[in-house]
Amino acid sequence: MARSIAPRRKAINTLLAWSVGFLIFFPILWTILTSFKTEAAAIANPPVFIGFDWTLENYQAVMERSNYSRFLWNSIVIAGGSTVLGILIAIPAAWSMAFVPSKRTKDILLWMLSTKMLPAVGVLYPIYLLFIKFGMLDTKIGLMIVLMLINLPIIVWMLYTYFKEIPGEILEAARMDGATLREEVIYILTPMAIPGIASTLLLNVILAWNEAFWTLNLTAAKAAPLTAFIASYSSPEGLFYAKLSAASTMAIAPILILGWFSQKQLVSGLTFGAVK
């Protein structure tokens, strides 16, 4: 039976939730507001949040200086490509771990996750040398592979958790009806796990979109995504905060919009199986 919550407590909880939400969103809001200020207004101390002269000059300057559409396209291809590659590998891997577990399955899962514990810079030189060897420096395919490998442990873990929630009896019934392994995965398992796969997919796109270490270190001019676009406006010798904010807003806008429209799937997927 659901507990009844007193209206006053509900109001306090709501207020608290909105306050925490606002606190988390505040840096993004400040960035967006700063992008509409002049450079002089951007450095004003104390900062002015509302009563300033709004201007689009920073966006104009950024568009004139940088080829935004190329950075955006690279981000879309790299984030999308690494996600598709990752899902293609993770679904069979998670299936085998969820439905045909061995004694070492848990160990393998933990080992996969342990690769996330190594600081990225620790393998920068080996990866860089491999990229030179295979001619993949400053290529989108190279970054897709690296980002796919980086996020693969998380995808496999998430899918494994979703698959474990699916009753094995359904798959057994399909097998008894003569379904092959391929048919079982494609026609039975995947449709049932769509919410989980969708949220994994979205999370992976967000992680790949925001990844800044490898995308800065393995690209130059051709494959550089929006992270490099932002980095090009940061400077320790010169006050370009308003332009940096404009570039940041342009870089995060697509992923914010995607996150906004898919928040229902994202939340339902992430909380899938949380309550039993």
Next chain:
Amino acid sequence: MFVKNALCAATAISLITTAGSASAETITIATVNNGDMIRMQGLTDDFTAKTGHDVEWVTLEENVLRQRVTTDISTKGGAFDIMTIGMYETPIWGANGWLVALDNLSEDYDAADILPAMAGGLSHDGTLYAAPFYGESSMIMYRTDLMEKAGLEMPKDPTWTFVREAAAAMTDRDNEINGICLRGKAGWGEGGAFITAMSNSFGARWFDMDWNAQFDTEAWANTLKFFKGMMDESGPAGYATNGFNENLSLFQQGKCGMWIDATVAASFVTNPNDSTVADKVGFALAPDNGLGKRSNWLWAWALAIPAGTQKQDAAIQFIEWATSKDYIELVAANEGWANVPPGARISLYENPNYQAVPFAQMTLDSILSADPNNSTVEESPYVGVQFAAIPEFAGIATEVSQEFSAAYAGQQTVEKALSNAQALTNDAMEAAGYR
């Protein structure tokens, strides 16, 4: 007639063949994000029109760029055809054989016109490895109105004692005016650069001739105590975390009486579009302490070609274009003389148009008073004014500056910061095989 026609035809064919062999390339250039570099990017069409070569820019924040180009050049990655590097990296990379020697520049380029201090700092064993795009030193920028109000007059070459007294006299806490703004932020290129340059004027040095750390000397104790004492009296709150940008922001808003920092800042603080005190700024040499060394540094952002690039000819053409006298004229025509890249060429300071710029002479005087080969009062084994040009320096100096910043913030004493700096520097130098 036939012979004449035949000769004309042969000449035409040879010209076409020559033009065909010098095919257009696309070169990739890694650079930092600052006003001069962005201006250069905007003028690249002029280079393309003259040579037919296209340029692709990779612009990164200074520290990100350092890591990025170091990774690429040390692995011979070949991602860039030209790299923007500084005076710290150039002699080290030149010695490693990582850079193309710029010893065959064209006669029109006039390499002898490069300021000797810049050419010296960008060379190894007398060979130039990077061409200076712009050079800088550091100097005092001060508020003429506040100085006058305090009843003082800034000498052209002040001492630290005068600067401290003037800072105290100009400080007006009620009106949020700090007598002096200086870098205290951790980082070898931020607060580390400032305190090292300042220590030179106090008779301190990083290493003795046997590469032993010297932070246990009286000279270093005097430097740090003077800095902290003056900043506690007259500096802004939280100065331990202030770097170039924070101080620039304070100065432009009229909250600093004096600011000792990079000479390139002069064009920012005198720009009425950004600065509220643009018409009230004076300039003076960085202070000394009567020991024969001033506290100004020397730096250049320079263009270098990584060894192994497949587009060396086009890269040299670009460097000759970007660091030429003609380029300076091009910027002056488009943006005015105050915005030309300073500190690289002698001829710029002989130009009457540039001499009319208020900070031009002081910039030159500051550059000329810094000697990277003889920066300390006592003899030292390293080259560099605000750094020691050895590969280990950046890592060590970052840690040392963190210790110093902790002392500025009151998290530890000056004595503790110096003893920690002494220990960590000696440990690092021993591990690197210097001791």
